[in-house]
Amino acid sequence: MTQSDEELHPSPHQRVEEQGYRHVGHVLHPDQDLTVVVGPLLRQALAAGEPVVIACPEQVASLLVAALDGAGEVHLAPDQRSDERPPAVLAAIADLIDEQAPGDGHRLHLVTGPGGPDGDPAVSVQIEALLNHVLAERPVDQLCLLGPATEEGPDVEAAARATHPWLLTAEGVVRSPDFRAPEELLREVQRAMVPDPLEETEPTLAITDLDDMRALRRALNRVLADSALSADAAQDFVLAIDEVTANANEHGVPPVDVRLWCTPERLLCAITDRGTAFDDPLVGYGPAHGDMSVGGMGLWLARRSVDSLTATPADDSGDGCTVRLVVNAG
Incomplete structure (x- = not known):
């Protein structure tokens, strides 16, 4: 079945009538003229009176601005760094959209990327998948400009198809045939991260049947003072561990055990209780309600303080819950 012309090139009226977030991916190629593919899409939006915001590296932003000269309302914004922790990137993009949204019934058009060549592909996949959840409304x-694709690097094309409901091609915007739900992708990424190899070694700190949160904080501060983390990063790590441990005590089933591994490159804390592992990899990527005094913000705070937070059954039988918090020291 071929797609109709309306699907390939939605009219301005169709775009205005669409509700919520529309996530479009495009993989760059070395021999491609970016403005030939991207320019018509953005010109169509500008012709409909819809503002365009470009938040790309300087070289890409300059090309797009020149191509759109005189076409309409184009704004430049800082490049949204994809090498930051996912919650920070998601929050920055959401804030940018809220600042720039026209608020008159028109849609905003935002162009981001590409990320740097040293970015972690697994982190990029998480961010692109989570955008569909966090920005849904x-x-x-x-x-999203991705890549460029290389023979030696990860399969950027496959990642783009999996994380974007729509793709920008030479024929226009088409639906991705391989799009996957964010929670499905995140579960797959999470499964690949556990168990952590550090867990095969002797922990730096081990506390079983935790019954004194203040004693835990003192022990963590003592150990982390000699770690590769800066004072601020160590304080953030203690905050994250404290939040997750408090959550295990309140909502899990005791006893609660805490194990910490410290190496010059990375630190891992595994918190285990005897309850049921929560099976929602999307939880904690946005504040539950925005009122810090009410509570219920623990996972959101923890995710913002570490490089990775995963929750899985504690053993193969499915009993217990282990939350792993990882901080990269480099």
Whole structure:
């Protein structure tokens, strides 16, 4: 079945009538003229009176601005760094959209990327998948420029198809045939991260049947003072461990055990209780309600303080819950 012309080239009226977030991916190629593919899409938006925001590296932003000269309302914004922790990137993009959204019934068009060559592909996949969840209600079209693809690197094309419901091609915007739900992708990434190899070694700190949170904090501060973390990073790590441990005590089943591994490159804390592992990899990527005094913000705070947070059954039988917090020291 071939797609109709309306599907390939949605009219301005169709775009305005669409509700919520429209996530479009495009993989760059070395021999491609970016403005030939991207320019028509953005010109169509500008012709409909819809603002365009470009938040790309300087070289890419300059090309797009020149191509759109005189076409309409184009704004430049800081490049949204994809090498930051996913919660920080997600929050920055959401804030940018909220600042720039026209608020008059029109949609905002945001162009981001590409990320740097040294970015972690697994982190990029998480961010792109989570955008579909975190921004679901925002009236915005986001065009993510990805790559460029290389023979030696990860399969950027496959990642783009899996994380973007829509793809920008030479024929226009088409639906991705391989798009996967964010929670499905995140579960797959999470399964690949556990168990952590550090767990095969002797922990730096081990506390079984935790019954004194203040004693835990003192022990953590003592151990982390000699770690590769800066004072601020160590304080953030203690905060994350404290939040997750408090959550295990309140919502899990005791006893609660805490194990910490410290190496010059990375630190891992595994917190285990005897309850049921929560099976929602999307939880904690946005504040539960925005009122810090009410509570219920623990996972959101923890995710913002570490490089990785995963929750899985504690053993193969499915009994217990282990939450692993990882901080990269480099």
